[in-house]
Amino acid sequence: MILCITHSQDTYTIDLVQQHLEQLGYPSFRFNSDEFGTRYRLRYRLTAAGPQYQLEHGNTLIDAADITGVWYRKLWELKVPASLDPAYVPAFVKEYNTSLHIFLDSLDVPWINRIDIDHAVSGNKLLQLTAAQAAGLAVPQTLFSNHAEDAIRFYDDHNGDVVVKLHGALSKTMDGRGDFFPTTRLRKEDVPMLESLSACPMILQQYIPKDRELRIVYVDGEFFTGSLRAPDTTDWRTASTTIIQWEPFVLPPAQEEKITRLMQLLGLPFGAIDMIVQPDGQYVFLEVNPQGEWGMLQKYLGFPIAETIAEKLVQKITHA
Template identity: 45%
Template sequence: MILCITHSRDFYNIDIFFDYLKTKNIPFFRLNSDRLNHLQKISMNEDFFELTDESGNTVNSKEIKAVWHRKSWGISVPEELDESYTKIFLKEYSSLRYNLFTILQDVPWINPLENENKIDGNKMFQLKIAQKNNLTIPKTIFSNDSEKITIFFHENCNGKMVAKLHGAISKSMSGENMLSTNIIDENSLEDIADIAYCPMIFQPYIDKEYELRIVYMDGEFFTGKINNSENVDWRFAHGDYFWSDYDLPEKIKENLTLMMKEMGLYIGAIDMIKGKDGNYYFLEVNPQGEWGMLQKELNFPIAERIADNLIKRMKTNE
């Protein structure tokens, strides 16, 4: 059995994944991470757990032979719970969830949980590993110091700088409900003083030909090009944008493969920019990043490749 850790509002990608597993006669169990709370019955000891989900479906850890960690969402708090108990409710259920996941640490995962947590939560570490593996990265500062940021702007940015949060408010196929990346120029630089309340990542604005969303899946690449050259991020732009299949240069593929192997990730959604200067700029990799739009628009078999990888490793692990 393959366990898929996702959330209650997930669809499309996960439906394709499950439909494919059915054709292979591989049993699966859907675990909604946000409902891993009072809505589910959970018991565990040091090396075993049994769980009955909100729909009455039961699974025990002995049946699980592989895990796809698609997404972990915040745990839902019951409306009737007194606010004074919210903090302990979330703390204890988060602890229970982590304990439950680690019981499965010896079966194949996409991605291994500890590797994913380290990479997903550390954009500066990502840039360091990317550069180590011969990928071009933008000059970057992560700071809450307005003076240092102002110096960075004047020394590196040619009058135009990108400011973005280390994390995202929401991750979706279309980008709705996400906090927009900001452009800073000479006129808006004076407002940087408030950065003390919210440190951000700053990089020079790159004049680009287009943006790339690259899904790396254990040595295989599925790359979509979007015809956005004017806006800082296609997800926040309004216009007639569309995806097209793109063939990355072999050297870029080689360097990305080395980077992903060093990160210990089987899958990741990688954002890159093709600059007007001819360079490919690595921006970030999201281990749980969205790729449904690439599967939908370009017919990339990403969900199927994830399933194939887990099935192969599951059988090898028997």
């Protein structure tokens, strides 16, 4: 049994991966993490034979010992029962999150991606940039600060060619839903607002002129790359999904080798990587999202990403 960790609003990608796992002869179980406190039961017993962890949903009972692999797509915020007294919400969230991680930590099987590594990488963009630089990729000059003087000096040093973004920026789903703070070009009239950095540290980066933006999906050595000439905007996700026209793109072997090195350094078999191709043909790494969206590349370009995820996970299981 392969455990697929996602959330109740997830569509398309989760279905494709599960369908292909089934075709490969590997049944899977969809675990909607946001519903853990409302629609699942977790049971832990310490028996004479050792610990026993079980997850129950409706008439389905999953024993941790029967799980052979995990596809970790998303971990979502817990839904809280509407009837719960607000005074008990903090305890509800804390205890259910603890229970969930006790269960997940018990799964000593192949993962794509291991949850601890996934969270460590997604939660530290400076780690990503450092690893990318060590792997030989070009990266933008970057400042992460809560100090206005640092930010203003950085702005001046780059002659105003600077973008600003949150470290933990909210991101849209492939259909454009969800709260969002895009990467934004800093204007001269915005500079006085940098005094507010003490309330919210932010990332400032040199602005990279672009000919094309790339979304590179890396699956354990395989590459699926979409490119676009976005409208005149700093972040392609701010554009209407009806305007964006994804095109297939072939990465040079040298860039594939560097990205492979990066992913090995980070310990990630999967990631969605954002890069820019400059007008002079140079490639610049921006970030890697271990849970990044890729459904649009499968849907519009026909890339077999879901199939590759399923096949790579099965390979890990058979060679474990």
